[in-house]
Amino acid sequence: MIYTQSVLTLHLSNLKENYSYLKGLASHSIAAGIVKNDAYGLGIERVVPVLLQEGCQHFFVAHACEGVRVRRLAPNVQIYVLQGIGNDSLSDFISAHLTPVISTPAELVFWKQNEIESIFPILNVETGLNRLGFRLSDMKQLDDTDKKRFSFVMSHLACADEREHFMNQKQLKAFELMRSFVPDLPASLSASDGVFLGRAYQKDMVRLGAAVYGLNTAPYRPNKMKPVMSLKAPVLQIVDVPQGDYIGYGASYRAVKDMRIAIVSIGYGDGLPRSLGRRGRFFWGREELPFTGRLSMDNVMCDVTGISTLKEGDFVDVLNSFYTPDDMGADAGTIGYEILNEIGKAGRLRILED
Amino acid sequence: MIYTQSVLTLHLSNLKENYSYLKGLASHSIAAGIVKNDAYGLGIERVVPVLLQEGCQHFFVAHACEGVRVRRLAPNVQIYVLQGIGNDSLSDFISAHLTPVISTPAELVFWKQNEIESIFPILNVETGLNRLGFRLSDMKQLDDTDKKRFSFVMSHLACADEREHFMNQKQLKAFELMRSFVPDLPASLSASDGVFLGRAYQKDMVRLGAAVYGLNTAPYRPNKMKPVMSLKAPVLQIVDVPQGDYIGYGASYRAVKDMRIAIVSIGYGDGLPRSLGRRGRFFWGREELPFTGRLSMDNVMCDVTGISTLKEGDFVDVLNSFYTPDDMGADAGTIGYEILNEIGKAGRLRILED
Numbered sequence: 001m002i003y004t005q006s007v008l009t010l011h012l013s014n015l016k017e018n019y020s021y022l023k024g025l026a027s028h029s030i031a032a033g034i035v036k037n038d039a040y041g042l043g044i045e046r047v048v049p050v051l052l053q054e055g056c057q058h059f060f061v062a063h064a065c066e067g068v069r070v071r072r073l074a075p076n077v078q079i080y081v082l083q084g085i086g087n088d089s090l091s092d093f094i095s096a097h098l099t100p101v102i103s104t105p106a107e108l109v110f111w112k113q114n115e116i117e118s119i120f121p122i123l124n125v126e127t128g129l130n131r132l133g134f135r136l137s138d139m140k141q142l143d144d145t146d147k148k149r150f151s152f153v154m155s156h157l158a159c160a161d162e163r164e165h166f167m168n169q170k171q172l173k174a175f176e177l178m179r180s181f182v183p184d185l186p187a188s189l190s191a192s193d194g195v196f197l198g199r200a201y202q203k204d205m206v207r208l209g210a211a212v213y214g215l216n217t218a219p220y221r222p223n224k225m226k227p228v229m230s231l232k233a234p235v236l237q238i239v240d241v242p243q244g245d246y247i248g249y250g251a252s253y254r255a256v257k258d259m260r261i262a263i264v265s266i267g268y269g270d271g272l273p274r275s276l277g278r279r280g281r282f283f284w285g286r287e288e289l290p291f292t293g294r295l296s297m298d299n300v301m302c303d304v305t306g307i308s309t310l311k312e313g314d315f316v317d318v319l320n321s322f323y324t325p326d327d328m329g330a331d332a333g334t335i336g337y338e339i340l341n342e343i344g345k346a347g348r349l350r351i352l353e354d
Numbered sequence: 355m356i357y358t359q360s361v362l363t364l365h366l367s368n369l370k371e372n373y374s375y376l377k378g379l380a381s382h383s384i385a386a387g388i389v390k391n392d393a394y395g396l397g398i399e400r401v402v403p404v405l406l407q408e409g410c411q412h413f414f415v416a417h418a419c420e421g422v423r424v425r426r427l428a429p430n431v432q433i434y435v436l437q438g439i440g441n442d443s444l445s446d447f448i449s450a451h452l453t454p455v456i457s458t459p460a461e462l463v464f465w466k467q468n469e470i471e472s473i474f475p476i477l478n479v480e481t482g483l484n485r486l487g488f489r490l491s492d493m494k495q496l497d498d499t500d501k502k503r504f505s506f507v508m509s510h511l512a513c514a515d516e517r518e519h520f521m522n523q524k525q526l527k528a529f530e531l532m533r534s535f536v537p538d539l540p541a542s543l544s545a546s547d548g549v550f551l552g553r554a555y556q557k558d559m560v561r562l563g564a565a566v567y568g569l570n571t572a573p574y575r576p577n578k579m580k581p582v583m584s585l586k587a588p589v590l591q592i593v594d595v596p597q598g599d600y601i602g603y604g605a606s607y608r609a610v611k612d613m614r615i616a617i618v619s620i621g622y623g624d625g626l627p628r629s630l631g632r633r634g635r636f637f638w639g640r641e642e643l644p645f646t647g648r649l650s651m652d653n654v655m656c657d658v659t660g661i662s663t664l665k666e667g668d669f670v671d672v673l674n675s676f677y678t679p680d681d682m683g684a685d686a687g688t689i690g691y692e693i694l695n696e697i698g699k700a701g702r703l704r705i706l707e708d
Contacts, residue, residue, distance in 0.1 A: 002440035002464050037623035062652040086356035104591045110356050130601040132617050167605050237458045247484040251521050263486050269391035274688045298416040334628045345699045348417050
């Protein structure tokens with residue numbers, strides 16, 4: 001048999017289990033589902049129905065255009081838009097009944113001029129990440145009418161994936177200070193990583209993203225999440241390369257001995273980061289097949305010297321249960337989030353679901 | 355005004371000019387258009403009509419699923435599939451009348467068992483890249499009937515972006531040797547980079563990809579291609595950060611002085627490589643705004659200390675006429691090809707065309 005297309009399997013049953021597990025860890029909080037960035041690359045249309053089945057009633061997206069897609073799937077849930085509302089998205093907020101996360105005084109002014117009936121925004125406050133949010137001086141300007149416009153107050157942790165990082169306590173304290181200006185509002189502080197820091201960080205709503213997608217947001221201990229992505233790629237050709245021959249673009253790899261390589265039908269056009277370079281590897285069972293030479297857009301060459309069982313037409317593992325997006329991210333000098341993003345959006349993989 | 359969504363402008367008129375310019379450089383060759391990987395991320399449905407208008411009659415894709423999309427737009431052209439034909443794509447080849455590039459003896463056997471009427475594959479031969487293709491020993495096995503099945507013989511250069519690289523001559527010579535087994539077939543050796551090496555490398559068909567998309571495939575001299583992508587991102591918030599404060603995830607950046615930062619609504623979810631890190635920068639006119647702290651999925655913070663003209667709601671340049679995908683690739687430790695790929699596929703940018 002000959003195969004040319006790589007196969008991405010999305011483990012939606014694992015995604016469901018991950019969500020339930022995290023929801024159980026924060027059982028007194030609302031368990032919101034984060035489906036921004038096309039559900040971390042997996043596809044809003046695939047992920048939202050799974051979370052709905054598990055009873056999720058609160059969804060976060062980054063942009064209004066994503067919220068519109070969630071609304072089509074979920075007519076009766078709350079949909080919060082993290083990047084907020086503006087002139088370029090107001091019509092989407094109205095038509096899809098989206099709730100903005102308001103992060104700047106100017107945005108609050110805009111909201112007061114364009115308020116949508118029965119929508120109560122979230123007030124986002126800055127506590128140490130120095131990203132979007134009201135600062136202390138902005139909080140002091142809020143009047144009582146302003147404060148009644150909101151449904152929640154939220155912030156975001158910078159270092160919650162490091163349990164003992166001093167920033168966690170510091171941000172918790174800063175959050176309590178900011179909350180003192182809006183004492184009647186329920187609060188949300190933590191994403192997946194903060195959930196693992198315990199009840200003090202969980203507040204009234206947790207925002208479950210990365211860990212739902214299988215990433216290890218508590219890397220100080222082995223991952224408890226199940227992987228949501230497996231990827232395998234077909235071997236198109238296996239050839240002998242004599243000592244001294246070059247492999248790949250730029251002739252950057254030279255065979256120091258006679259070797260045997262496999263040419264595998266996957267590349268950075270399928271979402272593998274080019275920065276994997278020589279650290280990249282496929283798996284054939286438990287055998288590692290190191291990349292040789294540069295990744296190209298459509299193909300990767302790897303060393304299969306001495307691997308006699310591998311044949312043309314076989315599929316090698318690119319991501320599996322023991323080599324996850326987190327592992328590939330580490331090899332590529334990045335994080336699992338970016339791996340999910342790129343592979344999920346590649347657009348030319350055969351996609352299966354289980 | 356408040357804006358939240360970044361805006362990607364695709365300069366299809368520049369793409370058209372790039373194609374025409376390259377076609378002029380190789381005026382005695384067929385000028386095939388490479389639209390693999392969703393036209394380098396720009397979208398097959400956008401790019402194919404432009405190339406058709408310029409008289410392009412030969413298109414290359416990587417995978418049959420891409421060829422099917424080209425066929426819908428172009429009923430009467432030749433569509434070649436670089437990754438070849440297999441059990442997983444045979445039905446697409448038949449329905450969309452696609453032409454495989456055959457690169458292995460096993461694939462030739464498959465083709466003989468599944469030949470499609472009036473389709474004449476391209477024979478791909480290996481000349482030094484050590485990627486897909488018939489090796490010398492394989493050529494010796496071809497019989498006369500086999501040789502008559504093909505319409506072209508092709509190979510691919512490893513180092514054509516370096517004019518003086520020894521591999522160019524070496525591959526040219528190897529290609530002539532391989533051609534001696536199939537002397538009646540017209541030949542194709544060069545992609546964009548090889549076109550600039552002159553007539554000896556251009557043969558009967560050139561395969562125009564990267565340079566059509568504005569990338570500099572002849573980096574030993576300034577780029578003659580026009581950019582096909584501009585990207586701008588809105589400033590959501592501008593804030594003062596006191597000396598000693600941390601910025602971004604992991605508290606990896608600390609302000610060594612009082613500074614002013616802008617929080618910009620774009621991130622790696624929009625295709626900016628996370629590896630840009632501290633080398634990343636936006637532009638406000640000719641002012642550089644260096645990134646501060648880690649890129650996140652939806653936002654980047656940058657230093658705007660002393661830039662008094664920039665206001666919330668303004669758009670900063672992410673890619674423009676003097677900071678191109680090639681430049682961003684260099685800053686991120688990769689190549690412009692990967693930048694186009696990721697930004698093009700991000701899926702949540704507002705897209706304009708000109």
